[in-house]
Amino acid sequence: MGRNIVLATAGYDRSVRLWDCNAESTYRTLHFPESQVNDLCFSSDNELLIVGGFPRAAVFNVSSSTPNPTYVFDDHRGNVTEVGCDPDGKWMYSCSDDRTVKLWNTKSPQALATFKHSSPVNCIAIHPNGNYLYAGDQDGFVKVWDITASKLAKEVQPQSVESVEAIAVSHDGNIIVGSNFAGASYFWSLEKDPIAFDPICRNQTHHRHVLKVAFDYLDEPKFAAALTDGTVKILKVDIGKIETESDMPTVGILDNHTRWVWGVAFTSDSEHLFSASSDMTAVLVHIESGKVLTTFEGHQKAITCLAIAEVQS
Numbered sequence: 001m002g003r004n005i006v007l008a009t010a011g012y013d014r015s016v017r018l019w020d021c022n023a024e025s026t027y028r029t030l031h032f033p034e035s036q037v038n039d040l041c042f043s044s045d046n047e048l049l050i051v052g053g054f055p056r057a058a059v060f061n062v063s064s065s066t067p068n069p070t071y072v073f074d075d076h077r078g079n080v081t082e083v084g085c086d087p088d089g090k091w092m093y094s095c096s097d098d099r100t101v102k103l104w105n106t107k108s109p110q111a112l113a114t115f116k117h118s119s120p121v122n123c124i125a126i127h128p129n130g131n132y133l134y135a136g137d138q139d140g141f142v143k144v145w146d147i148t149a150s151k152l153a154k155e156v157q158p159q160s161v162e163s164v165e166a167i168a169v170s171h172d173g174n175i176i177v178g179s180n181f182a183g184a185s186y187f188w189s190l191e192k193d194p195i196a197f198d199p200i201c202r203n204q205t206h207h208r209h210v211l212k213v214a215f216d217y218l219d220e221p222k223f224a225a226a227l228t229d230g231t232v233k234i235l236k237v238d239i240g241k242i243e244t245e246s247d248m249p250t251v252g253i254l255d256n257h258t259r260w261v262w263g264v265a266f267t268s269d270s271e272h273l274f275s276a277s278s279d280m281t282a283v284l285v286h287i288e289s290g291k292v293l294t295t296f297e298g299h300q301k302a303i304t305c306l307a308i309a310e311v312q313s
Contacts, residue, residue: 004020004310005021005309006309007021009040009306010040011278011299011302011303015031015032016029016037016040032069035053036053039080039082039083040307042085043085050083051069052082053080054079055076055079057072057073057104058072059071059092062309071107075114078099080094080096081122084125087128088130090105090106099120100114101116101124101145102114117139120138121135121136122137123165124167128171128172134169136166140163141156142157142167143155144195154197168215170221174189174239175200177215186202187202191239200237201248206228206229209228210227212226212262222234222237222251223237225264226260226264230260231257235248236249257277260278261275261277262305263275263282263304263305265306265308277303280303282306
């Protein structure tokens with residue numbers, strides 16, 4: 001792949017494992033003893049690893065020898081469902097069952113801003129320009145938060161009542177997808193404006209809820225959905241050619257797990273995909289061939305999230 005890749009995995013055994021993908025082994029374990037881990041995210045410089053659990057988030061210095069966090073963020077009052085970091089690595093964000101989205105300074109445990117929803121917030125993503133957050137909640141809304149103005153910029157409800165479970169923005173910032181509890185994925189174009197939400201199409205991705213979604217790095221991106229039947233479904237998203245659901249072809253279905261798939265991430269070459277599952281494994285797959293290149297085993301309970309950091313070799 002031309003890069004050194006570090007894989008981070010975590011879940012219900014309350015540990016975060018860092019894997020050297022070249023050596024195919026764990027080289028470090030971080031402690032998060034207070035709860036299960038719900039989400040992971042590396043900072044843009046790959047120096048920090050952000051961990052979300054119940055009811056707090058924490059930041060670990062990946063280069064440090066200590067297994068304990070550098071900072072712990074205690075301002076949430078419920079499960080921290082997802083975490084992330086801005087493109088410049090100066091601040092992080094989180095969403096929670098406590099119906100809030102929060103911004104944090106990565107070098108201080110104080111919240112910089114709090115945005116309120118009327119229901120628990122399941123998922124969150126940032127626009128590549130770093131100015132907007134997109135958060136999906138259990139009332140079925142995707143709310144757009146203007147970070148600079150500290151206000152709600154827009155909200156859409158693609159399907160009444162159905163909880164938005166997963167959300168992602170393409171790496172060029174042109175497409176956003178929100179997937180819900182009923183297994184439907186709604187695609188919108190952001191080409192005109194980060195809050196435009198021009199409809200592209202609706203795709204019935206699964207017969208049950210979609211757990212996680214991700215885009216690859218191509219100009220005409222592929223979209224991966226982590227599903228409850230142990231598979232990862234990959235679709236091609238070409239804005240110029242999509243008019244109906246049938247215009248979004250299935251690239252492949254990766255069937256490498258025996259239980260729910262909770263996490264997916266493309267490598268930067270867009271040729272490989274990591275996935276993590278309740279079956280206590282994570283795998284690295286070559287997408288075109290469907291071949292499993294590496295299986296990562298060692299967790300004692302379900303893996304619920306993953307993150308990857310790539311460094312040019």
